[in-house]
Amino acid sequence: MTQGCECSFPVEGENFDEAGKVSVEIKKMLKKIDIPDDVVRRAAIATYESEVNIISYAIQGTVNLQVTRDHILIDIQDTGPGISNIEQAMEQGYSTANDHIREMGFGAGMGLFNIKNCSDTFEISSEEGKGTHLKILINR
Amino acid sequence: MDMAFLVEKLGLTVRCGGDRLDREVSGGYAGDLLSNVMAGSKSGDVWVTCQAHQNIVAVSVLKEHAGIILTQGREPDKNTIERASQEGIPLLVTELSGFEIAGRIYNLLHP
Numbered sequence: 001m002t003q004g005c006e007c008s009f010p011v012e013g014e015n016f017d018e019a020g021k022v023s024v025e026i027k028k029m030l031k032k033i034d035i036p037d038d039v040v041r042r043a044a045i046a047t048y049e050s051e052v053n054i055i056s057y058a059i060q061g062t063v064n065l066q067v068t069r070d071h072i073l074i075d076i077q078d079t080g081p082g083i084s085n086i087e088q089a090m091e092q093g094y095s096t097a098n099d100h101i102r103e104m105g106f107g108a109g110m111g112l113f114n115i116k117n118c119s120d121t122f123e124i125s126s127e128e129g130k131g132t133h134l135k136i137l138i139n140r
Numbered sequence: 141m142d143m144a145f146l147v148e149k150l151g152l153t154v155r156c157g158g159d160r161l162d163r164e165v166s167g168g169y170a171g172d173l174l175s176n177v178m179a180g181s182k183s184g185d186v187w188v189t190c191q192a193h194q195n196i197v198a199v200s201v202l203k204e205h206a207g208i209i210l211t212q213g214r215e216p217d218k219n220t221i222e223r224a225s226q227e228g229i230p231l232l233v234t235e236l237s238g239f240e241i242a243g244r245i246y247n248l249l250h251p
Contacts, residue, residue, distance in 0.1 A: 017194065019198060020199065020201075021198070023198065023202055024198055024201050024202060027201075027202055037183075041183075041203075044203075045179070048178060049175065049178065052174075104191070104193055104195060105174040105195075105196075106195075108173040108174075108176060110175035110176060111175055114175055114178060114179045
């Protein structure tokens, strides 16, 4: 792999055993390309939080990764309950996680906040009863 | 300072990654909320936590931690040991509380 790539990873809802698998794989891929450490670090955090969100709340989802000469685009789409109030969901500490999720140390209401912090451009859209779509752009 | 030094000075028990104790420790982070650790910890940190399930390994791999210390005698799940072994992350346990072990690590890092 030289400058760029495009690939897609499925993520299964409720499968906590696999949490982090996609992010670790993506991080390893990015480290093989000539990308600054800080950019890899931010992409890894954003992917991890997105992956955990799918597992925690959605039925299934897909992490699409596009690496170009200028940027890394992480595009995440899930099928699930969606988010009724995006503004509230973006607040640090706001969470709808159940006790099981919280006991494992997830669901602290920091996921979307962390993702936004790691992005140069962040877009989120959601439809109740259908799913959520995130677009995370990080400049190289 | 490497992980082997911490193991020796703090009497930690190695559950896996004994062959990777040459990893350099540049700092530490204590926390049980995974998102908080993802956001706040740094590469080279030793992570102090009471979470023993396998998901801690992915966090450590992504953040390039020097190792993980489980506190208050918590034992890692079988899957946690397997994953940490695969990824080469040292997994250590102590009977001490998170507060006590973090304090001792801090003193070793900042004599």
